[in-house]
Amino acid sequence: MSQHTVTEADLHAYVDGFLSEARQREVVLYLAERPEEQARVQAYRAQNEELRALFRPVLDEPVPPRLKSGLRSWSERYGRYAAALVIALAGGAGGWVLHGATQTNPTLAQFNGGVAPLKVSTLARQAAVAHSVYSPDARRPVEVSAEQEDQLVAWLSKRTGSPMRPPKLGKLGYELIGGRLLPGESGPVAQFMYQDGLGQRLTLYVSTDQAQNKDTGFRFAQEGAVNVFYWIDGKFGYALSAGIDKGELANIAHAVYEQLDKVQ
Template identity: 30%
Template sequence: MTRLIPSEEELHAYVDDRLDPVRRAEVQAWLANHPKAAQRVEGWRADARQLRTSLAGLAQPLAGPRVDRDQLRQQARHRLKRRWASAAAIVLALGVGGLGGWQARDASFADAKPMADAVQAHRLFADSQALDIQARDPDQLRTWLQAHFHQVGQLPDLAGYGFAPVGARLLSNEQGPAALVVFQDGAGRRISLFLRSPGEHFRRMPQGQRIDGQLQARYWSHGAYNFALVSAADDGRGVGIGEALRTTL
C-alpha cells in the first residue's frame, strides 16, 4: 500500500518530476489539502527557476535594453525576503525555497565550471535572511546538518578563524538534497559551505580551487558528497578553513 504522507525526499522528487505518475498524483492531491506544504514546494520551484536562470547565464527581462545583473540579484533577494516573511510560521521549512531541480539538464551544463552552483548559491543566499534556520550554536548546526545528511562527518568549530555560525538553508539538486551552511566573522564577512550529492552534470571531482569574480571556491569530494567552501578571494583564512573542513567532513 502506498504511503499517503510524502517524505521530504518525495517532495523533492515531485519538484524534479522524478515520481512515477501514480505517486505524483497522490502527492499532488495531498498538497492540495496541505497549503503550508504546498507553499514550501512552490518556494522550491520558484528558487529552482531563479538559480537555473542564473547558472545558465540568462536573465529575466528588465525594463530597458540592457540587463543589470546586480539589479536582478537584488530584486531576487527582495522577492525571497518577502516570501520568507509570509511563510515564517513554517518550522524548519527546509526551503521556503530550497532549490528543487536547480541544475538544468540541458547540454549547456556540460561545460559548467566546477561547483558553479555553490558560487551562485552563495551569491543569492549567503547575504540574505532567507535561511531555514538561524543557528548561532555550532552544535545546533551540526545536529541540523547530520539530520539531513546522514553520511557527512563532523562540522568543525571555526571560531579559531574568527567565524561563527549564522544558519543554514536546505536546497536541492537533481540527485536529492543539497545545503548551504553560512558563517560570519566579527566584521560581517560571510563564508559558506555548500554540499550536495554528485549529479549527472556535476560529478565527483578532485580537490581544487578557482576564483569567480570576487569569490573563491575551494572544492573537493569526500564520501557521498561534493563540497565547496566559498569565501572572498582576498580572505587568506580560506586556506586554513578549507583544510579544517576537508579533514573533518
C-alpha cells in the same frame, strides 16, 4: 505603497519587469539605501540570464503544426506546472540549468588540465550561486540559526540521509550563524554559513551525490566575485565559497577538510 513596505514579491517583480512605473521608482529608492538587497537582486538577474541562455535555442524554434491544435488545452491544463518548474529552477540556485552550463567553463577547467569533470564543476557552480543568493541576505540568510545548532544538525542529517556536522572555524575568525537545506542535482544538499567580525560571510555547501566521482583533489573555481575551493570525499562533495582572497580561502578550506577527515 511606501518604499518601506517593499516585499520579496516586489523584488522578483522588479527583476522580471512586472511593476508599474510608480512602484518601480519606489523599489529603486528602496534598493538605493540597501546594498545587501541590491546584491540579492543582481543574483536574481544572473539566474534569469542563465535560464534564458539555456532555453533560448528552444524558445526561438517555431511551434510544430501538429502541436498547434492542442496548444490551448495543454497550456490551460499544464501551464501552472510549467511555471512552478521555472520557479523551482530559479529558487533552487539553478540545479538542473547548471547541470550542463559548466561542461566547457574554462575557469572551472583550468585546475584539471583543461578538462573539468561535470559533477565537480557543477558542484562548484551551484555552491557559488547559492552563496551569492543567500550570503547578502540581511534578514534571513539561514533557515535555522546557530543558537539551534543541535536541531540544525539533526534536521539536515535527516533530510540528506547522511551525518552533517558544521566545522568549527572560530580560530580562523569565522563563527557559524546557521544553515539551510537546498535542492541539488539529485537530492537535497546542506549549506552552512559563517561570518567574521567585519560581517564577511562564507558558506560550506555539502552534497551527498558524488559517489561516482573518484577525483578527490582540491580544486579552485571563480564565479564573478566569489572564489570557491571544492573537493570530493567518498559520496560527499564539499564547496567552500566566499568573496575573500584565494589564499585565505585555501587556508580555511584545508582547516575544514582536516576537521571533516577527523570526524570520518
